[in-house]
Amino acid sequence: MLAHIARRIGHFHGHQISSAILRRMRASLKTINPISLQDFSQPNPSWSPEMRKFYDHYNAQCDTDTETYENKTGPWRKLPSYNRSIKHATGGIYISKLIQAKARLFTRSVNEQGATFEYVAFFNKEEKICICLFQPGHLLEGAPGHVHGGAIATMIDTVTGTLAGYLSGPSVTANLNINYRSPVPLGSVVIIHCALDRIEGRKTFITCKVTSTDESKVYTEATVLFVSIKLGSLFG
Numbered sequence: 001m002l003a004h005i006a007r008r009i010g011h012f013h014g015h016q017i018s019s020a021i022l023r024r025m026r027a028s029l030k031t032i033n034p035i036s037l038q039d040f041s042q043p044n045p046s047w048s049p050e051m052r053k054f055y056d057h058y059n060a061q062c063d064t065d066t067e068t069y070e071n072k073t074g075p076w077r078k079l080p081s082y083n084r085s086i087k088h089a090t091g092g093i094y095i096s097k098l099i100q101a102k103a104r105l106f107t108r109s110v111n112e113q114g115a116t117f118e119y120v121a122f123f124n125k126e127e128k129i130c131i132c133l134f135q136p137g138h139l140l141e142g143a144p145g146h147v148h149g150g151a152i153a154t155m156i157d158t159v160t161g162t163l164a165g166y167l168s169g170p171s172v173t174a175n176l177n178i179n180y181r182s183p184v185p186l187g188s189v190v191i192i193h194c195a196l197d198r199i200e201g202r203k204t205f206i207t208c209k210v211t212s213t214d215e216s217k218v219y220t221e222a223t224v225l226f227v228s229i230k231l232g233s234l235f236g
């Protein structure tokens, strides 16, 4: 078990974490609080039939069965979603000595199912793209009956940030440019399509489009710049 954890904290999406951070993380493994990993992107009763239909569609094309973990041959990988990203890297353990223990990933911080951000993302390594099925809940209202622009920006940042992380390792958003084309109805299901535009040194440029599930309607378009960082810079 400890060997597994040590392997996981040594890498971030396949990128090496600095040895100083690793030493501090390993030292604090002595005082860890194990927390069971809950994948918040698994289907739940708040998901509409449409959300479930598209989840099944992409899940059937995944390279690994999400329940049995058997290898398959599909092009997609379903990305798990935890309420603390550091738990992802450490296999379910967060390091309370290093980082504020009560911190939670913004999009996974409300427990009521269906109230805020219901989403699941799939990554296609070959094509360097990510898609996300997003069902915005009633607590995300902006214009009456429609989703707040900040909530849409949050989801775009989250999914493009996830793609940047998988492609370039630890990165932060440096620039997020959004055009809101049409209001998104609360409770609808939309698809967030993200694709790598280019990588220039530390800079990863991602394009993003939010559409209806049949892709006939474009709700939002965005371009996002991520800059790679040393993970240690976040910890001072």
Ligand SMILES: CCCCCCCCCCCCCCCC(=O)SCCNC(=O)CCNC(=O)[C@H](O)C(C)(C)COP(=O)(O)OP(=O)(O)OC[C@H]1O[C@@H](n2cnc3c(N)ncnc32)[C@H](O)[C@@H]1OP(=O)(O)O
Pocket (backbone or CB within 6 Å): 012, 085, 086, 088, 089, 157, 158, 159, 161, 162, 165, 171, 172, 173, 174, 175, 201, 202, 203, 225, 227, 229
């Ligand atoms: C641990 C385990 C995780 C596990 C898995 C997690 C999964 C869970 C998924 C959740 C996913 C959430 C994703 C949220 C992601 C955020 O929301 S991050 C939070 C918001 N962003 C921030 O707080 C960033 C604040 N800004 C900064 O820290 C610094 O300004 C930056 C961006 C690191 C750049 O500073 P720097 O390192 O000193 O670099 P600098 O030399 O200034 O710039 C580097 C290059 O970028 C360019 N650049 C920098 N800023 C800009 C800009 N605004 N516009 C244009 N160009 C720029 C520079 O011109 C330069 O270009 P070149 O000269 O190389 O051509």
